[in-house]
Structures are given as C-alpha cells and as structure tokens.
Amino acid sequence: MRHIISILIENEAGALSRVSGLFSARGFNIESLTVAPTEDASLSRMTVVSVGSDDVIEQITKQLNKLIDIVKVVDLSESAHIERELMLVKVRATGKDREEMKRVADIFRGRIIDVTESTYVVELTGNGSKLDAFLGAIDATLILETVRTGVCGIGRGDRILKV
Amino acid sequence: MQLTGAEIVIRCLQEEKVEHVFGYPGGSVLFIYDELFKQDQVKHILVRHEQAAVHAADAYSRSSQKIGVCLVTSGPGVTNAVTGIATAYMDSIPLVVLTGQVPTAYIGQDAFQEADTVGITRPCVKHNFLVKDVKDLAATIKKAFYLAKTGRPGPVLVDIPKDITNHKCEFVYPKTVVMRSYNPVVKGHAGQIKKAVQLLLDAKRPMLYTGGGVILSDAAEKLTKLTRMLGYPITQTLMGLGAYPGTDRQFLGMPGMHGTYEANMAMQHCDVLLAIGARFDDRVIGSPAHFSQVPRKIIHIDIDPSSISKRVKVDVPIVGNVPEVLDELIKQLEAAEAKPDAKYLAAWWKEIDGWRDRNCLKYKQGKDLIMPQYVIEKLYEVTGGDAFVCSDVGQHQMFAAQFYKFDKPRRWINSGGLGTMGFGLPAAMGVRFAHPKATVACVTGEGSIQMCIQEMSTCKQFRLPIKVICLNNGYLGMVRQWQEMFHGNRYSESYFDSLPDFVKLAEAYGHVGMRIEKPADVEGALKEAFIQHKNEFVFMDFATDPKANVFPMIAAGKGLSEMILAEDL
Numbered sequence: 213m214r215h216i217i218s219i220l221i222e223n224e225a226g227a228l229s230r231v232s233g234l235f236s237a238r239g240f241n242i243e244s245l246t247v248a249p250t251e252d253a254s255l256s257r258m259t260v261v262s263v264g265s266d267d268v269i270e271q272i273t274k275q276l277n278k279l280i281d282i283v284k285v286v287d288l289s290e291s292a293h294i295e296r297e298l299m300l301v302k303v304r305a306t307g308k309d310r311e312e313m314k315r316v317a318d319i320f321r322g323r324i325i326d327v328t329e330s331t332y333v334v335e336l337t338g339n340g341s342k343l344d345a346f347l348g349a350i351d352a353t354l355i356l357e358t359v360r361t362g363v364c365g366i367g368r369g370d371r372i373l374k375v
Numbered sequence: 376m377q378l379t380g381a382e383i384v385i386r387c388l389q390e391e392k393v394e395h396v397f398g399y400p401g402g403s404v405l406f407i408y409d410e411l412f413k414q415d416q417v418k419h420i421l422v423r424h425e426q427a428a429v430h431a432a433d434a435y436s437r438s439s440q441k442i443g444v445c446l447v448t449s450g451p452g453v454t455n456a457v458t459g460i461a462t463a464y465m466d467s468i469p470l471v472v473l474t475g476q477v478p479t480a481y482i483g484q485d486a487f488q489e490a491d492t493v494g495i496t497r498p499c500v501k502h503n504f505l506v507k508d509v510k511d512l513a514a515t516i517k518k519a520f521y522l523a524k525t526g527r528p529g530p531v532l533v534d535i536p537k538d539i540t541n542h543k544c545e546f547v548y549p550k551t552v553v554m555r556s557y558n559p560v561v562k563g564h565a566g567q568i569k570k571a572v573q574l575l576l577d578a579k580r581p582m583l584y585t586g587g588g589v590i591l592s593d594a595a596e597k598l599t600k601l602t603r604m605l606g607y608p609i610t611q612t613l614m615g616l617g618a619y620p621g622t623d624r625q626f627l628g629m630p631g632m633h634g635t636y637e638a639n640m641a642m643q644h645c646d647v648l649l650a651i652g653a654r655f656d657d658r659v660i661g662s663p664a665h666f667s668q669v670p671r672k673i674i675h676i677d678i679d680p681s682s683i684s685k686r687v688k689v690d691v692p693i694v695g696n697v698p699e700v701l702d703e704l705i706k707q708l709e710a711a712e713a714k715p716d717a718k719y720l721a722a723w724w725k726e727i728d729g730w731r732d733r734n735c736l737k738y739k740q741g742k743d744l745i746m747p748q749y750v751i752e753k754l755y756e757v758t759g760g761d762a763f764v765c766s767d768v769g770q771h772q773m774f775a776a777q778f779y780k781f782d783k784p785r786r787w788i789n790s791g792g793l794g795t796m797g798f799g800l801p802a803a804m805g806v807r808f809a810h811p812k813a814t815v816a817c818v819t820g821e822g823s824i825q826m827c828i829q830e831m832s833t834c835k836q837f838r839l840p841i842k843v844i845c846l847n848n849g850y851l852g853m854v855r856q857w858q859e860m861f862h863g864n865r866y867s868e869s870y871f872d873s874l875p876d877f878v879k880l881a882e883a884y885g886h887v888g889m890r891i892e893k894p895a896d897v898e899g900a901l902k903e904a905f906i907q908h909k910n911e912f913v914f915m916d917f918a919t920d921p922k923a924n925v926f927p928m929i930a931a932g933k934g935l936s937e938m939i940l941a942e943d944l
Contacts, residue, residue, distance in 0.1 A: 222556055225505070226493060237498050267684070274681035280502040280522060283556040375555060 215269045216288040216365045219258040222281040244362030259364045292368040299343045302357040305332040320346045380509045380540035381406035387516040388417045390548045397428040401448025403475025406540040423829040427801035429459020434788045434802030439809040448475040450488030461499040465792025469528035471519045478538040492534045501529030509542035521552040526559030527679040563695030570691045571674040572707045579719040581607045582645035587614030588652015595784040597701040610638040614791040617781030631659040632929045633773040636735035643935040650675045652697045655687045665934025676700045744920040747846045751778035757901040762814040763806045767799035767823030770852035773925040775818040797826030803841040821847040831884040834912045843914045848921040856924045881914035892918045
C-alpha cells in the first residue's frame with residue numbers, strides 16, 4: 213500500500229542524506245520526497261511517499277525513528293489527511309491549441325503563470341492523480357516540460373505534528 | 376579560559392575519564408597529537424594501521440564496559456578505519472571515533488588527504504558530526520560519548536577540521552546532554568511484561584534465546600537468575616556467549632548455522648520463545664519462512680524497536696533496556712502464584728536430552744593430524760576456561776565458539792555481525808589494555824592473521840603478552856568448506872600456495888614463535904606458551920587437518936531443523 217510519512221527533522225547539514233541513505237541502504241522504496249524548513253527554523257519537515265506492505269512500512273517508521281536527527285515520524289495515511297502536490301507544465305500554445313489549453317487549465321483549476329507567443333506555463337496543485345489526469349487530458353505532443361514537487365501532506369482536524 | 380580546539384579535544388577526553396586512545400597521527404590531527412604529547416592522563420596507543428586502532432578500541436570496549444576511543448587522520452586514515460567502524464556498528468559496540476579533516480576552507484576542494492568522512496561513514500555509524508565551529512566542539516564530543524553508550528550502543532564519529540583544532544574559545548564541558556530528537560526507552564511496558572509472564576508460565580516447551588544485548592547491557596547476572604528460576608533451556612548466540620555460564624546443564628550451546636543440534640532443534644520446536652537482546656539474524660534462524668512454519672509464541676525484549684518484528688513476527692514485543700526489563704520480569708514471576716508445569720517441563724527436557732545424546736560436536740583425534748577442535752579443547756583446559764579469547768573469522772572462530780565454554784560475559788570477543796577477518800589480533804591488544812593482567816588468547820587462522828599481522832609490532836612496543844593460536848590448515852577453511860559442500864570441490868582461490876614461516880616472522884618482530892605439528896605436542900606447547908612464556912607474546916602455529924569441517928551446519932537459506940551433521944557424511 214501507498215503511505216505518506218511525515219517527518220520532523222533537525223534542520224542540519226546532511227539531514228536529508230541520512231534519510232535518503234537509509235531508504236537506499238535498506239532497499240525501501242521512495243516514490244517522492246520533499247523537504248523544507250518549518251516556521252521554526254531549527255526544524256525541517258519532510259514528506260516521504262513509499263509503497264510497501266504493512267511490515268515494510270513499520271520497519272521504515274522504526275528505522276526513521278532510530279535516526280538521531282529525527283524528532284518525530286507520523287504515517288499520515290493511518291487516518292484522515294490532505295495531500296497536495298504542485299506541478300508546473302510548460303506547453304506549446306499556438307493556434308487552436310492556445311484556446312484549448314486555457315480551457316483545460318481552467319477546468320482543472322490551474323493557472324497560467326507565464327505566457328509567451330508560443331508557450332504557456334500552467335501551475336496546478338492537487339493530489340497526484342489530479343495532476344496525472346491533467347497531463348492525460350492535454351495533447352501529449354504539446355508538453356514541453358513538466359516539474360512536480362512531490363507530495364506534501366498534513367493531518368486533518370486536531371491531528372498535529374509538532375515538537 | 377580560552378583553549379584551542381586541540382586542547383579542548385584532550386580536555387574532553389580527560390573529562391570523560393578516557394584512559395586509552397588508539398590511533399595513528401597524520402597531517403590533519405597534528406595539533407591534537409601535540410596536545411596529547413603535553414599531558415599524561417590520556418595514554419595513546421600507537422598502532423600500525425588505522426583498522427587496528429578501531430578494532431583495538433572496539434575490543435577494549437567489548438571486554439570492559441568502557442567506551443572505546445580512537446583517533447585517526449583525514450582521508451586514508453578514515454578510509455582505513457571504516458572496516459573497524461563497520462565492525463563495531465554491526466555488533467553495537469560503543470565507540471567514539473575522532474577523525475581529522477582538512478581545514479574548513481579546503482573542504483570540497485579535493486584537498487590533499489581529503490575524504491567525505493561524514494558521507495563515507497554515515498551508513499556504518501550510530502551518528503556522526505562534522506564540527507564547523509570550535510564553539511561547538513566540546514558539546515559535540517559530549518554528545519558523541521552520550522550517544523555511543525545510551526540506547527542501542529554504537530560507534531559515533533566526530534570529524535574535526537584542522538583549523539578548528541587551532542581556533543580558540545572558552546572551554547566549558549557540558550554536564551548533561553539534552554536532545555529533543557533522542558530519548559531511548561529504558562523501562563519495559565509493564566503490561567507487556569505481564570503478558571510475557573503469562574506466556575512463560577503456560578508454556579509446555581519453553582526456550583530462552585539470548586544475544587549480544589545481554590552482554591552489552593551488563594545483564595548477565597539477571598539473565599542467570601531468571602534462567603535458573605525458570606529451569607528452562609537456554610541458547611546463546613555467537614554474540615551472547617558467556618552471559619549465562621557455558622558449562623551449565625541448562626545451556627544447550629549456540630544456535631544457528633554452526634550451532635548445536637539440541638539448540639537448533641529446541642529453537643525450532645519450542646512453543647514459547649523468550650528472545651532477549653538478540654535479533655533473529657540469518658546465521659541464527661536460517662530461513663525465516665522455515666522458522667515460521669512451526670507455531671510458537673515469541674516474546675522479544677530489545678532496546679531497539681527496529682530489531683523487533685524485523686525478520687520474524689513477534690507476539691509480545693517489549694522495548695526497553697534488558698536489565699530493567701529482566702528486573703521487572705523476575706519481580707512479576709516471583710509474585711505470580713502459578714509456577715512452570717513440572718510435568719511438561721520434564722518431558723521437554725527429556726526430548727532435549729535425546730537431541731543432546733546425538734553428541735553433535737564429536738570428532739576424532741587421530742595420531743597424525745591435529746584436529747582444530749582438539750586445540751581449542753586443550754586451550755580451554757590449559758587456561759582453566761578463564762582467558763579472554765579473541766577470534767578472527769572463519770572455521771577457527773566457530774570451533775572456538777563451540778569448544779571454549781565461556782562462563783563469564785565479555786570474555787569472548789569476535790566480530791559476529793560483519794565477520795571481519797583481521798579483527799582478532801588488534802582485538803587482543805585492546806583487551807589487554809582494558810585488563811592489563813589478564814590472559815589473552817587470539818584464536819585465528821593463517822588467512823585472518825595476515826590481514827592485521829603488522830600489529831605484532833605494536834604488541835612488541837607495548838609488551839603485550841598475547842598468545843596467538845593459529846589454526847593453520849593452509850586453506851581459507853570456511854571458504855574451502857563451502858566449496859567442498861556446494862561448489863563441487865572446486866577450491867577456487869582458497870588455498871595459499873605460499874605462507875610465511877610464522878615462527879621466523881614472530882621472531883623477526885621480537886616475539887616467541889612455535890610450530891606444532893603433532894597431536895601429542897599440542898598440550899605441552901600450550902603449557903609452554905601460557906606458563907613458561909607467560910609474559911611474552913607467543914605465536915603458536917598449529918598445523919591442523921586441512922580437511923576438517925565445522926559441523927553441525929545449516930546451509931544458507933535452510934531451516935533450523937535441516938542441519939547437516941558430521942555423522943551424515
């Protein structure tokens with residue numbers, strides 16, 4: 213099953229490589245990994261998406277907890293949560309495609325944030341499948357470039373990951 | 376008072392009451408060595424290769440309860456030390472490894488003797504630090520000592536750039552360490568322990584299985600008390616030998632790939648297994664799938680949650696420090712009204728005794744060729760079973776584990792997890808520094824000993840009266856055994872066409888060398904070495920049967936009850 217693991221980690225040099233190194237050394241799978249400092253500059257928040265059986269995910273969370281720099285680990289998928297991913301897509305937008313691209317972007321509640329005579333950059337957020345659906349909905353030959361941030365997530369309601 | 380980084384390093388070691396540092400100087404650590412020179416509280420042991428420095432510090436720790444400390448220079452100093460660090464990591468040995476680094480401004484410039492130490496060692500340390508400001512130095516070293524010893528122990532590395540050792544700041548050694556991200560559990564969950572007590576008392580075929588965690592946490596006495604109280608059979612892994620007396624009837628021998636028939640059969644057929652400070656390693660339980668075919672309840676006590684249910688699903692996990700958990704377990708058992716069922720227990724012991732009667736370790740000592748087992752048995756007799764026995768890795772290691780009965784913890788020093796050839800001799804040095812009057816033997820083979828043989832020079836410098844028991848069969852014995860059994864007798868690169876004359880080599884280093892070729896001479900030679908040459912380093916080169924194999928044996932990937940016994944062949 214797919215799990216979203218949220219991590220609070222000391223914001224120190226090398227912290228990211230400790231986590232990514234752990235995954236590769238133990239043969240755990242990473243679908244995506246995002247990291248950035250939190251409002252408390254001494255802490256970073258990391259979101260790792262991994263696919264594995266319950267036993268594997270249990271090992272992953274235990275091994276993560278064992279890393280000295282890691283303050284907290286939560287498997288968001290254990291209960292209600294929200295996940296979002298940001299995607300920027302550069303597409304060719306000329307002739308009749310220009311209008312069509314704008315329309316599809318609107319349907320997906322995307323925003324066009326860069327315009328040239330021949331291209332658009334579309335900004336889109338949502339869960340992974342929505343982003344996939346957008347890419348499916350537009351003509352693949354028009355896609356010049358895509359970049360995705362990977363998933364970040366947060367628990368719903370009173371579920372709070374804090375020190 | 377303002378101190379330089381180098382002075383701070385030494386002051387920190389003094390604050391930690393470190394008596395011995397094993398190391399090797401070099402460019403990046405010159406300021407530190409200069410400060411070492413100016414004091415005599417911390418003694419430096421100069422080895423001949425950085426790998427040996429780490430092994431010696433490691434065994435220093437294994438044989439005592441102290442933290443081993445080593446000091447090496449940047450670049451090749453560190454890369455040479457990596458094997459030692461990985462060895463300590465796999466066996467959870469508390470070490471503090473101080474490494475020099477090129478000056479901060481040079482880092483990343485491919486400077487002379489630069490290596491990404493923190494990157495290279497990251498997967499084989501409990502934690503590591505790169506000190507970028509002299510103001511952080513004392514606190515970082517304090518943390519290193521704290522991390523090494525608490526929780527599941529392990530090596531911690533502190534990488535110190537050369538300029539930092541020359542910068543000055545006010546020296547304050549922190550009294551305590553507070554880390555919001557690191558709070559190891561100590562006490563076990565009382566409710567879980569209660570469940571464990573219930574299972575243990577209801578068991579019909581109970582079994583204790585203990586590992587290195589018992590020794591590392593100094594829980595040998597408590598384990599012995601518990602085992603005697605219950606009257607249950609116990610097996611101890613390679614890393615756990617000596618926690619419970621090896622000569623006691625309740626001890627079934629070591630389990631696993633080269634474990635005894637009775638230990639493996641009892642592990643496989645028990646209905647309740649109490650695992651303490653052990654990790655169901657592949658060399659212990661063989662195939663997890665085969666192991667799980669038999670329904671049994673497993674209680675697992677370990678300080679590291681990630682060791683629980685890693686390879687084998689556990690029914691009652693208890694996370695905590697072994698002595699604390701055993702205290703509570705013993706307390707609850709004493710308070711319990713129910714007692715182990717004597718009738719079932721007697722039947723279980725009868726079954727075990729049946730397995731024991733197979734006498735799975737038997738071998739024949741003829742008149743011509745020395746059997747390796749025989750040497751270990753005689754070593755046991757001559758040393759009164761009271762020596763510190765360090766070993767290298769291979770057949771000799773298994774023979775030593777099988778035939779030397781360890782009655783005390785921390786007496787059997789070997790690289791169990793990583794299986795590092797070359798460990799034995801430097802380990803024996805470390806033991807001797809921790810126990811300056813002890814009898815220290817290094818059981819090795821002609822393959823392993825040559826991987827750190829340069830340390831005979833260190834042994835001379837520090838007059839270490841170690842006794843090397845080299846079981847010389849001309850082959851990489853364990854490799855040869857696998858090639859014989861699984862690769863159609865094709866002995867690919869496992870035979871040494873040329874070997875040094877170890878007697879002359881020992882003499883060249885200023886030691887005593889002995890060559891023993893006849894079974895009848897074994898005992899006399901050992902006595903001569905351990906009694907007449909008590910205060911000298913003796914290299915004993917035993918010509919042993921090149922065809923001798925270690926039995927019982929479980930082939931890789933097979934189950935515990937699928938042993939190959941010597942009698943089967």
